Amino acid sequence: MNLDEILDKFKFAKTSPKQLSKRNSSNSDNGLTTSQNSNPINSSLTHITENKRRKQVSSQSMQTSAEKSKGQDETIEDLQPKSKKTKQTTEKNKKVVEKPRKENNLGSDQKNSQANKSQEKPSTDSKIYVHEENQISEESLEDIFTRFDIPEWLKEGNIRDKNMKRPREEGYDPTTLYIPPEAKKNMTLSMKQYWEVKENHFDKLVAYCMFEKYWFYYYDAAITSKILDLKIGVFLEHIMQTFFHHNRLLEYAPKLLQNGYKIVIVDNMTDKNELHQNLEKIRKGEIVMRREVSQIITRGTFVDDIEFGYDSRYTLCVFEDNLNYGLVFVDTTTHEFFIGEFRDSSERAHFRTLMTRTKPVEVVYYKEYLTVDTLSIIKGMSNKPNLTPFSILTLRETTDIFKKIKYYLKGPSKFLQEIENKTCGLPLSKNDQNFMLIQALSLCLEFMESVLLAHTVFGMGNFLPFDGSFQRQGTLYLDSQALESLEILEVPYFNSMSESASLLGYMNKTSSAFGKRLFKRWLTAPLLDPVLIAERQKAVDDLLHNFIIVDQFQAMLKKLPDLERMINKFYNLADKQKLMVVHSGNSTVNKLKDFFELLKQIKSMELEMEKIQNYASIFKSKRLRQLCSFRKSPGFSSQIMDEDDGLFPRVYDILSDFEKMIKIRDNNIIPSSGINQDVDNMILTIKDIKNKLQNILMAQRKYFNCDEIQYVNSRQKYELEIPIDLVEGPRRPENFISTSKRQGYLRFHTPEIQDLVSQLIPLEYELQRAMIPMVVDYFIKFYEKNTYWRQMIACLAELDCLCSLARLAREMKVRCKPEVLPLDYEQCFELKDMIHPMAAKNKTNFIPNSIMMKDPIFLITGPNMGGKSTLLRMSCIAVVMAQMGSYVPAESFRFRAVDRIFTRIGATDRIFEGKSTFYVEMEETYHLATQATQNSLLVVDELGRGTSTYDGVSIAYATLKYIAEKINCITLFATHYHLLLEEFEIYKNIRTYYMLSEFDEEKEEVKFKYKFVEGKANKSHGIIIAKMAGLPESVTNCAKQKEKLMTKEKKTLNFEKNLTGTFNTIIDRLEKLNLNKEQSEEDKIISDILHLF
Secondary structure, eight states: OOHHHHHTTOBOOOOOOOOOSSTTTSTTTTTOSOOSSSOHHHHHHHHHHHHHHHHHHTHHHHHHHHHHTTTOOOOOOTTOOOOOOOHHHHHHTEEEESOOOSSOOOSTTOOGGGTTTTOOOOOSSSOEEEEOGGGOOOOOHHHHHHTSOOOGGGSGGGOOOTTSOOTTSTTOOTTOOOOOHHHHHTSOHHHHHHHHHHTTOTTSEEEEEETTEEEEEHHHHHHHHHHHTOOOEEOTTOOEEEEEEGGGHHHHHHHHHHTTOOEEEEEEOOOHHHHHHHHHHHHHTSSOOOEEEEEEEOTTOOTTOOOSOSSOOOEEEEEEETTEEEEEEEETTTTEEEEEEEEOOTTOHHHHHHHHHHOOSEEEEEGGGOOHHHHHHHHTSTTOOEEEEEOOSSOOOHHHHHHHHHHHOSSOOHHHHHHHHHHTTOOOOTTSTTHHHHHHHHHHHHHHHHTTOIIIIITTOEEEEOOTTOSSSOBOEEOHHHHHHTTSSOEEETTEEESTTSHHHHHOOOOSHHHHHHHHHHHHSOBOOHHHHHHHHHHHHHHHHTHHHHHHHHHHHHHSOOHHHHHHHHHTTSOHHHHTOOOSSOHHHHHHHHHHHHHHHHHHHHHHHHHHHTTGGGOSOHHHHHHHSBOOSSSOOSSOSSTTOOSBOOOHHHHHHHHHHEEEETTEEEEOTTSOHHHHHHHHHHHHHHHHHHHHHHHHHHHHTOTTOEEEOSSSSSEEEEEGGGSSGGGSOTTOEEEEEETTEEEEEOHHHHHHHHHHHHHHHHHHHHHHHHHHHHHHHHHHTHHHHHHHHHHHHHHHHHHHHHHHHHHOSSOBOOEEEOTTSOOOEEEEEEOOHHHHHHTOOOOOEEEEESSSEEEEEOOTTSSHHHHHHHHHHHHHHHHTTOOBSSSEEEEEOOSEEEEEOSOOOBGGGTBOHHHHHHHHHHHHHHHOOTTOEEEEESTTTTSOHHHHHHHHHHHHHHIIIIIOOEEEEEOSOTHHHHHTTTOTTEEEEEEEEEEETTTTEEEEEEEEEESOOSOOOHHHHHHHTTOOHHHHHHHHHHHHHHHHHHHHHHHHHHHHHHHHHHHHHHHTOOTTSOHHHHHHHHHHHHHTO
């Protein structure tokens, strides 16, 4: 039975499901995001059941409506309930078709115009029901399910796990499914093979490979068809299914993952030798192809999808206990593991900052060791990470954890070795150092095992420490609030977040994906040491004055792929399971071809670096000279032994050696001799057999005196193809055995050929099987050189970032090189004529402003829309850019290095955490009041506006008083509470500034000058802004009248206040009068009192 005959048995019902256009924004509403207590499959089932229950309540009215509108379609939204058609209506509007066309393609690119061609008479042997063209509707998942037969044990109300527990029962395991033994007995061999996988992965979509396609059944089919806009159909036994070609996995998998699903890939592992031996049994249906799970894909572990944006795709493994955190951030596409632990505050500020910086796409945790508050922060993130919960009853011992880690590691890890040495193999308690870190690492390894990445991603990982509390990093600390308020990484844009309008979008001029990732890290953690900042500035200066190097280097980078991810992708091929996957063509050969192409690109890159090295001698920056120069010392070390030695490793010869190890010839893998002795022996034997076959061919050509005679592989291998006129009748040799023929030619075997072929075929199969472990060893050897590749990429990425800063400076119309002073220097902040970077990018007529702070605190007032918030952000952005080593769009900038930026700008709530806007505002104020130092930069905008006026003024007053008296750091405090101006007049370290504007009383218009000047603003002109915004005239008129009344009352109150204050002063002075003193002194006191009036 050939492929087309088998495919003819698959009958497909024509539907037209609408593609989900809003799935990113409505995952939680549609039940598509993995939750803590259920799997996404069950979520979909629950959604359908709830729809059915709603329908049953009003079934009578719907039946009446259905009878009136028989045969008509409904218009529905995606995944919303749709009323059922009555059985009578459904049957009436169906056509019976015997067979679809043989070339079935259930993808979205199928042409509907060919769907109903070649229809034949109804047949009772194999028939399907196809909706007529005018009956196609946009189906909900429920409608899809109701059209097909579902086994009783798979129906929503009957689902149990392997322990016979139902979904709502305690201890239910959503990852497993109970299948009755009698049900398995009635299954075909293929379906039994499928359900053996599915019963252990019920919470995932199972992609079952058959006939070069990935098939999905039942609920998986309905979900997949809905998300990918595929057609859905039935098998002879009415099994729901859909499929797509295996080549489209990279295209379709991200869409399924984005909707919260995980995918189990079941691939064909039957090699040619196994197929050859069992072909007859397979044809008879006695056995099936050997299929095994080759991959388990999640949103954070799709290692083959390296083209999906440049940004790191972190999976966070978090272990929490009583505000103590152990974290592992892993990027499976680069094999980087960032490991750390810290104790957080009750507001979880450090954890929130880490989440903002890294934006993990998947979070793994123990349900027993993650609090609701932390989970709320995770769920409230803008990128909506997928949640993967695990359960643990007893925490593992440290010695057991490291024993397991060592089992997988393929190379030494200095950091992990240090951690193990510190524990000394002793059991740790929760309060001990490294306990949280080790438990998070254990969770990470458990997760890596569950997705079949323990041997590759974990075993070949680059384990790096990080300080989660940000206390020992030697960088400017930007917490989550600063990153969001200053719009460092992204800006809200309608219902999504945009990077292009952020500071990152403005500054990032890198040309490589790995350069972009490093630049983002630089931006979120600017330098703190003025010496390091000056060295980076010097490197940017060198590139700016030799800009031809920037163009030449970045042009080279643009031709390269994402080297960091590509190299790690080939590390993953050191997995026997992946190389054993059987698809059409030789996939192992194709992967090796891609690998050799990568080696060529890296070699060409080294040749280009040779040209750039010629400029190294003219650079003043020592760091830049090292980055552009090759290492002179033999071997490899990350430490520079010679001051004049370079950092860039030489890899050309190493790559050439890898190219020599294996060759691809005629789509066959040809290893160099000496790599594997068994392989060498098999190759020699095969070569000897092929030489003998070639000798037979030459002998036959000579015997028949015909050079047309050749070997062909038709029905059998090595058939002699001879022109028919040479072997007709008696001219045919007696030892010729006919095998096949074609027009004008006959094909034969001889006993000698048959004997040689019978020896050759098993040897070739055996060689092919032996190639798998050999190729695995080949990629392991490539990994063993990982220090070279990592150093090479680190140099390229840093050079790319420096070139980016140089290109940014070149594009600035106005620029300066900031002077950053040490932390122990006296307070200084002198920013002259700064232009906001985004204004410079958009080429708007932005009015530059200066902030020359002789006193540490500026109390700022001004009208609404006058530019106060922009000024505050601009000052912070100037610091971030300067400490990153960048030029700044200003005339000059001189300041003392800042250790942390605190921001209280804007208004937002945190619904997932149950926090109101005012609560968040007070939480942010708490952080700056308790954690700021004399070296911090504080920007506070309209503190206290989220509550009543009196409460707001009181909080703003108390906070500013605390900053002025206790902290005394550089502070920009903007407010509309003009009462504060009077209260802080006597403070010598506070100076008042305002945003200049002009008010035309006749026209009632405000003209904004957007200039920052010393002094006080009289009014905020809020009513004028309300009028500009389009509020009804009756509203603004009423507001003006109320304002006049309140202003009059305020003047009266102020007069009474001043009068009372004067009399209190008189009384105070009179109390000091001593009646026994001389009259002259009394006259003097009375004179002073009268002077008060």
